[in-house]
Amino acid sequence: MSQQPFSSLEACFGDLPDPRVQGRCDHKLVEIVLVAVCAVLCGAESWSEVEEFGEAKEAWLRQYLELPAGIPSHDTFSRVFRLLDAGEFQRRFVRWVEQHFQVRQGEVIAVDGKTARGSADSFSGQNAIHLVSAWASEAGILLGQRKVDAKSNEITAVPELLKLLFIKGCIVTVDALNCQKGIAQTVIERQADYVFALKANHPQLHQDVIDWFDWARKRDFRDVPHDFHQTVTKGHGRLEIRRCWAIHDPLALESMGHYQGWAGLQTVVMVERERRTANQTQRETVYYLSSLPPDAERILAATRAHWSVENTFHWTMDVVFGEDASRVRLDEAPENFAVIRHIVINLLKRHPGKQSLKRKRFRAALDDAFLLELLTPNLMR
Numbered sequence: 001m002s003q004q005p006f007s008s009l010e011a012c013f014g015d016l017p018d019p020r021v022q023g024r025c026d027h028k029l030v031e032i033v034l035v036a037v038c039a040v041l042c043g044a045e046s047w048s049e050v051e052e053f054g055e056a057k058e059a060w061l062r063q064y065l066e067l068p069a070g071i072p073s074h075d076t077f078s079r080v081f082r083l084l085d086a087g088e089f090q091r092r093f094v095r096w097v098e099q100h101f102q103v104r105q106g107e108v109i110a111v112d113g114k115t116a117r118g119s120a121d122s123f124s125g126q127n128a129i130h131l132v133s134a135w136a137s138e139a140g141i142l143l144g145q146r147k148v149d150a151k152s153n154e155i156t157a158v159p160e161l162l163k164l165l166f167i168k169g170c171i172v173t174v175d176a177l178n179c180q181k182g183i184a185q186t187v188i189e190r191q192a193d194y195v196f197a198l199k200a201n202h203p204q205l206h207q208d209v210i211d212w213f214d215w216a217r218k219r220d221f222r223d224v225p226h227d228f229h230q231t232v233t234k235g236h237g238r239l240e241i242r243r244c245w246a247i248h249d250p251l252a253l254e255s256m257g258h259y260q261g262w263a264g265l266q267t268v269v270m271v272e273r274e275r276r277t278a279n280q281t282q283r284e285t286v287y288y289l290s291s292l293p294p295d296a297e298r299i300l301a302a303t304r305a306h307w308s309v310e311n312t313f314h315w316t317m318d319v320v321f322g323e324d325a326s327r328v329r330l331d332e333a334p335e336n337f338a339v340i341r342h343i344v345i346n347l348l349k350r351h352p353g354k355q356s357l358k359r360k361r362f363r364a365a366l367d368d369a370f371l372l373e374l375l376t377p378n379l380m381r
């Protein structure tokens with residue numbers, strides 16, 4: 001790989017359609033994007049801070065970028081990202097991830113939505129944007145995102161997102177809202193598997209699964225083809241027990257009566273979670289549909305991995321990147337700024353250093369050599 005730190009980004013984002021009037025542009029579009037990525041990598045959270053970073057680091061940036069008219073103003077950054085087609089920007093992001101990040105076979109891809117609350121603008125009547133994201137739980141990288149249209153919802157956005165991604169051989173997990181036949185069909189068409197949480201938004205099927213497991217438990221699962229796995233973890237003053245039963249039984253599916261139309265469905269699953277502390281014991285039972293064979297250990301691991309999208313990705317967006325407090329609101333800019341954050345989180349996660357993401361950003365702002373490491377994988381120590 002080239003020692004040029006922006007080579008991978010330039011290769012994937014260099015052909016972005018330019019929304020500006022040709023012949024009247026002082027700055028190269030791809031360089032505007034690259035300066036913004038570096039600025040956010042070093043802690044910038046607004047267009048004014050992006051401009052301030054560029055001015056402070058102009059001499060360093062000129063080693064790798066032409067910058068024919070110097071550093072763009074914050075107004076230029078704002079105007080360009082308001083006009084830049086967010087769908088095209090997202091497609092280049094997905095291409096960059098596929099070319100430069102490794103996602104192994106069997107990886108759990110957790111799909112979930114999040115509202116960027118700071119993007120709401122009561123003055124103009126603009127609602128906060130809602131983004132559906134696909135998070136590779138073990139690799140710790142974002143694979144892609146999709147904005148939920150104002151007159152739509154996650155149920156339509158999730159299949160559109162999955163169609164953008166290369167997920168062959170992976171396991172897609174969603175919450176109960178997105179446990180839908182159409183999404184299952186898309187996962188199977190993309191040659192992946194799924195583990196979908198099943199709740200009362202499918203009341204008949206949900207009750208059928210509950211009734212079947214109640215019957216099977218009364219028989220102690222005698223003559224019921226199934227697999228079982230249990231995990232016990234201790235820490236932070238609590239004991240957590242998780243038990244998983246996975247049933248693959250054609251007779252069970254037939255008796256449920258409402259399973260038709262679920263592409264690839266092989267297994268119905270019951271997971272019991274028990275949390276014990278010194279003062280109380282909490283129990284929860286959750287049911288799932290899966291296209292996987294009845295491997296209880298594997299399915300239980302997938303249900304646990306799903307929560308990394310909340311506990312790691314969404315938490316990072318709010319706490320490390322201040323997404324909910326962001327004042328970037330107009331036109332395409334909120335979604336485009338989110339893409340920049342996602343480029344940055346992938347760069348930070350790829351670096352093998354053990355520091356927190358916050359400390360890595362702080363160090364990148366202080367140390368040009370470390371910033372270069374983050375941008376150029378083959379320079380990592």
